[in-house]
Amino acid sequence: MRGGNTRSTATDWFTVLLYILLVIVGLVAIYSAAYESMGDAPLLSLETLLKTRFGKQFLWASISFLVVIFIQFIDVRIFQQLSPVFFGVTILLLLYVMFFGRVIAGAQSWIDLGFFRLQPSEFAKISTALLLATVIARRNMDLRRWKDSLLAGSVFLFPMLLIIAQGDSGTALVYGGMLLILYREGLSAYVLILGFSAATVALCTFYFGKLPLGLFLSASVLISTILHLTYKLISQSNDKKISLSNHFIIIAFAAPLVLLSIFYPWMQTELVNEFSPETFEKLIILALILLSLGILGALFFWKKASFGILLALWAALSFAHIGQYAFDNVLKTHHRNRINDYLGKVKDPQGIGYNRTQAMLAIGSGGVSGKGFLNGVRIRGDYVPEETTDFIFCVVGEEFGFVGTASVILLFLFLLLRLLALGERSPTTFARVYLYSVATIIFVHLCINVGMTIGLVPVIGIPLPFLSYGGSSLLAFSILVFIGIKLDAERFKTLR
């Protein structure tokens, strides 16, 4: 027996409340989306429970409720000790679905259990979070060391690759968010910036094509070399360290050159022919992002290594090629179509862009206060596809308007910040890393899912945590959160 602790655990009821609210919002939205198929059966009759989406989701919410209560009685040490086992099992399941899984919506990620289709990738998130926490919590780990960072990173890189192989690139992105945890635990900010830059460069590559982007990056390399030499010249002539404002002056000189180098290749592409205000707008935005990345990069690298910028730009250049390769060869046709739709390269609101267009129309039609519960014409008129799963947010948008959507986002934000706070107040690295993992997983889901329904990111099929219809998803997120709550509740017990 350990400690003979009689003190009741300190469950964080605020988190629980946020969780319950989000699940209720989800049930309401699914009820509304599935309303027409409900028939005349009473709301909580057996028929409703077993046949309709609302009923099934309600059942899953109940099951989740039982499971999370059960979790509160588990000895938390099990999570840490058995995390490699959990991880191994989920990896095996992922491998299993890779070869024998059911293909739904272009992704081979389901195991058919008859009454229920299990999606191992949902549970892989939990075991990955647990293993990541376990690995980082090892006594001799220091993520400021590259080697240790790499070791920790490989924990989520492995399932990430497996899930990409299943054709579910969306879920794979979730693991990418775990870089944030490594950053929190000591990884240099450069990696974070590099990751963000890589994503930006990839998108730019898809947008501009490899050649013009290559030209642009080459031009950037040239410019930054000149800048670097100028800097050296100045610093040699003047013994004093160059102040921050001087950097800005140099960059201000460089900015027009950088912009020019973007526009020159752009003018040579076929984009000129399809010139439209939206193209122009997107172009400006991308240019600004690249520019600010350049500035940010400059600020960080200037002092550090003399070849920092050059290295980063060359890395970006090669990444542009890798990105294009991945775009052409790794991504599936529907992924490419969605990215092209997002970038405005294809205009096909009835075909490729149908989902996004209809989703935005549904949300947009909600206005400030929405059309009211069960009054969502577009949802019920079946204009929006997947209205109970990936596009559930459209229901909130159409029926409850901006008030509804903003409230949901804020609920999520509170939950995320609360989870970070729980992590920060935790006495153990294990609990902290785990809670951070939970937060980042939910965060990426939120950004991608909501972002795609309002045209901020390409359409990527991943569920909105707690809201989207789907047993695996709801159960997995419930377990994910409540392990965190349990770890937090035990914070006074741990005497290590």
Added chain:
Amino acid sequence: MAFGQERKSLVVAGIFIVAAFVLIGKLMSVQVFDDTYSDRAESGSYRIETIHPSRGLIYDRNGVVVVKNMPVYDIEVIPKKVKDLDTLLFCKTFDINVEEFQAKMDKAIKESRYKQTPFIRQLSPEEFLPAQEQLHKFPGFYAQVRTIRQYPYSSAPHLMGYLSEVNRETVKENEYYQAGDYHGVNGIEKTFEEILRGKKGKRYITVDAYGRDKSSFNNGSRDSEAERGKGLNLCIDLKLQTYIESLMYNKIGSLVAIEPATGEILALVSTPFYDPNLLTGSERSKNFSELNRNPLRPQLNRALQARYPPGSTLKPVVGLIGLAEEVINENYWFACKGYYQLSARRRLRCSHSHAPNKNIQDAIEQSCNPYFWTVFRKTIENEKYEKQSQALGRWVEYLEDFGMGRRLNIGLSNENPGNIPSVGYYDKIYGEGAWKASTIISLGIGQGEFAITPLQMAQFTATIANRGKAIAPHVVKREDRMKYRELVDEPFTISAHDIEIEKRHFDAVAKGMRQVVTDGTAKIAQFGDVEVCGKTGTAENPHGDDHSIFVGFAPLNNAEIAIAVVVENGGYGSRYAAPIASLAMEMYMHREIDESRKWLEDRMKDANLIEPILKAREEKERQRLELKEKEGE
């Protein structure tokens, strides 16, 4: 700038907060500030029904409707909106089986889940009307009225062309078309597609949450009516056209009749032909492939696409050029010894013996080969030109003015330009300047490498009838032609308004052609007291019997009709081509055939030149197979 470990949590929290507010900001813009989404979203709860206009009718020169429309019904589907479908009832209602249903549904889904695509095509009113009452039981299925073409006279398929369903590429390239639409791909239907198709209308229908039609949207303020296609008046004389079709039944060949004064094409017949009604309606694709398999190629428009050496029918033109180039005069005569001394060692034999000629009229009447060889040789060896190649070049220019060797652009898209051998052609074969008039002497009687279409034969005949005034031939009446000028290719023109040959030369040659009918090879062509003129010809055919050719016009002065006929494997021009041409001219000018010539009409109608060809083909095939078998042994 790097943060300390303890402050990194703030960075992460900061990222979360910024991202959340980016989402909220975008939501605010989409939901609160951006009207476009709400506007479009509101108006999105309607269904757009396309109203198909009926296609423009096509009339002949006398206002007879040649092509009209018949309503048919398509059942279309929006796969996404199909719900709780009683498949069996559906199949029973529309008389299809479940496999067919599944195949059609798969195809529709492949096309688009959200777009209305054709499901069952072209139900006749009899088939559709009983099913119409059941249609509301099948959500996601809609009826669509279209019209298909109908040809009450089953005539002139080549001229009218046909409609065909648009393919994916067309839908992509041309925003007017949607899947399931039809467009003209041949003949008049193709050339005048843009005016015949009319303008589609749209009806906005509000739908309820279940996708059921409720009422017209916004009281129909955004609806637009369909505009029916504009009618088109052809130059064709339908009565003449169908009469000729009956004469040329069971023969391979073609006939082109032109009104010389206007260039209006009165008849354009190509046989064997087919009933244009075969290529409308639901049996279309079956019939289409059957026609394509037919070895006699009924789909080929021989009047525009088949090329024949004009043979003796070219002699009037050869004579005209000789006169124009002043290498002979009207009274040039030539003692035909029954052969032509080409060179010291080579003699060409005249095809027949005849009385000595006194002038060019006689020569045309007698169709004397040595005479025209001589004329041609004189033309090419003309001392006016430094080189013979220049003389030949000039000779070819004359022919081009007569409309040979070039497209005349009568308003149909598939004309063959024919072939007049050029100077370059001979330079290539014999070497530059290494050929002489004697090398290419067969051109003088319209043979050798010479090949022109029946349309071009009719055009030069019309030009002779006009005494040199070259008028572009057309299938569409002048008013319509002027209105829709941009749809038709630039019509045939010559540099000068008239061909540079004096009228008196034309008079002489025309008189010669009159003599052909009064005293020469085409006596059969005479009818009534009309001064019929003409020239028979025979095109050598290495694969079988020679082709029977006749060109002619009537009357001698102020001709009302010029005509060219080719009957493949018909032998001499006087055997089939001349009688058919004369009957056609008689029908056009007198609107009936005189009792005294009914026997000729019957003989032409009854003659079957196709059967022997098919038999010969079969025989050949049989022999080939036998040979193969033997080899196999």
